Amino acid sequence: MFHKPAEQSGKDPAAAFKTTLGVWMFIGYAIVYAGFIGINLVSPLAMETEVFMGLNLAVTYGFGLIVSALILAVIYNQLCNNKEAELATSSQGKAE
């Protein structure tokens, strides 16, 4: 269970797309992360503000970073899989 034959490594036509997507998603997440750090540097007391269901900004923003990282990882995985499938289909079509 949960074991499968190893993927055969070879030329990956989606490599450029995956690298670019990864870099842009990292930049987007870094901006959101920098916001968290910036608020703590400039106005740490603002983190006490209640923002969501009785929780303060610190807990909401902090756990939001954790949850958003997981969501971004799922999105990244899905987009990469879609691109790989699309390029595999198009290369098969060209070969035929």
Add this chain to the structure above:
Amino acid sequence: MEVMPVVLFAAFVGLVLGLSFYFAGQAKSAAGYYAAGGTIHWFVNGIAFAGDYLSAASFLGICGMIATCGYDGFLYSIGYLAGWIVALFVVAEPMKRLGKYTFTDALDAKFNSKGIQLAAAISTIIVSLFYLIPQMVGAGVQVTVYVAGLVPGNRILRPGLKFKVEGT
């Protein structure tokens, strides 16, 4: 003396060591050692990664930091998340494409430099040492609670009290 915690602790350590020796013997190549030959399902691999993060640093360190430093300690629990994001979005894809399993191998494949190999090895050892020291201290504190009763007249170590051994 508490016998059950000592027995459970010894059994757990024995189990982990046994599994480690058994599966280490099955790895015959770098691909087998680092990535299990690529045969592990992503979900199982993810659980293993999560297990890496569920360490003494998480359960003892972060809790202790929040208890002693308050909100400033909480920021530490958010901090190391950033490294995971870098690894996923920036490092994983090029490493996989290179066919290498460690950062050192990837750098060496690109530059083929003894200097880079040496620098990477030294930095790995230093970082591992700094990580290992608090892990060992935390483990030692935990084990002390279990085995304190083995020495006659011992007092269980508590913060603020001196540890005194009588009758030895």
